[in-house]
Amino acid sequence: MISLKTDKQLNTEAIELREKWGLNPYGSVDITSVVLSKIPDITLLYIPFSEKTSGMCIKDENIQIIGINSKMTKGRQRFTLAHELYHLLIEENSGKPIICNNPLRDDSEREADKFASYLLMSEEGLSQYCDMNSINEWNLTSIISVEQYFQISHRALLIRLLNKGLISRKEYDEYGGKYISYEARIRGYGDELYKPSPEEDQYMTLGKYINTIEYLDETKKISQSKKKELLLDGYRGDLVFNVDEGDDTND
Numbered sequence: 001m002i003s004l005k006t007d008k009q010l011n012t013e014a015i016e017l018r019e020k021w022g023l024n025p026y027g028s029v030d031i032t033s034v035v036l037s038k039i040p041d042i043t044l045l046y047i048p049f050s051e052k053t054s055g056m057c058i059k060d061e062n063i064q065i066i067g068i069n070s071k072m073t074k075g076r077q078r079f080t081l082a083h084e085l086y087h088l089l090i091e092e093n094s095g096k097p098i099i100c101n102n103p104l105r106d107d108s109e110r111e112a113d114k115f116a117s118y119l120l121m122s123e124e125g126l127s128q129y130c131d132m133n134s135i136n137e138w139n140l141t142s143i144i145s146v147e148q149y150f151q152i153s154h155r156a157l158l159i160r161l162l163n164k165g166l167i168s169r170k171e172y173d174e175y176g177g178k179y180i181s182y183e184a185r186i187r188g189y190g191d192e193l194y195k196p197s198p199e200e201d202q203y204m205t206l207g208k209y210i211n212t213i214e215y216l217d218e219t220k221k222i223s224q225s226k227k228k229e230l231l232l233d234g235y236r237g238d239l240v241f242n243v244d245e246g247d248d249t250n251d
Contacts, residue, residue, distance in 0.1 A: 004107055007114060013090055014118035026125035028150050031078050035085065036207055039064065042088075044081070046070040046197060046204040047235075055080040056099045057087050064088060070202040075153030075193040082116035090115060117160050121150040126160075138167050140175055140183055148189050154180050203235035210236060 005013075015025045021038045023029055035042060042064045049055075049069040054076065056067040066084040068077050080100070087098050091108060100109060129135070129149060135142045138161055147157045158176055161167045167175070181191035196202070213230050216222040222230070231240045 005111055007118075010111060010114045011118040011123050014115055015122050015124070017085075017089065017119065018122075026122055026128050029120065030151075031081055031120065032206075035066075035081060040211075041208050042066065043205065043207040043209040044068065046077070046202065046206075048202045052101050054100050055084050057084040058098075059088050064208075070197040070204070073153060073194050073196055075147070075151065075156070077197070078120065078151055079116050079153045079156050082119045083112045085119065086112035086115040113156075117152070117156055120152045120156075121146075121160075125150070138171070140178065141187060143175060144180075144184050144187055144189060148184065148193065151193060154194065205234035205236060209234050210239070 018025045018029070021034060023034065032044070036044070043066075045065060045067045047067060047069070048071040049067070051071070054069050054072060058065045066081060066088070068080050068084075070077065072080070083100065084098075087108075091111070100112075126146070129146060133145065135145070143154075143157060143161070146152075147154055150157075155176065158167070158172050162169065162172045181194045184191050184194065197204070210231075213222075213227055213234070217224075217227045228240050231237070
């Protein structure tokens, strides 16, 4: 019987991955940009899955794909990306697709959830942030401050605080039931973290798939019509029709 990893082990694995990538182990991280720059063979696919499915991943010798539910909030999308990294990079992977369906929270899924939380916000990072910002009690203001800095989902932070005994179940339910976008705005923050992708961006492909099409085009290995077809298949009509081409600046 395989024993579950402890929270300490998962936190250590998250910090080690950050260090491997040359990142500050305790600060905030732009997880999407980091993944695209540090894992050149990965393709990120944003599509509106069903509400029960947060994401999926596929890994074999020639392909690494992470699918993310674009109908979920940006905070949840970042968490899902970190969660899927656990399946791809940390645990043994059989090569079969892994679909992360919320009602099916097996041991692997729980470990991936905890790893994702620590990758976005390590225990040491949270402690350091609280010390530097004199956070001595947990209320909605301090919670929003932390999740905005680390760009971690509201629910993920509440679960973390609940599991650490820093908030009660009553407080968890109370803070989780707030209209958090409004609460963030009246405290001077943006609310993008709490919203899903805009409807026009709910289908999007980033990473190797797009890079490969560009390489094939530059080396004259595909026709322009085939390039257009492949880009449209990857939901990148913006690249086919040069959308926003006039918005480039030198700033």
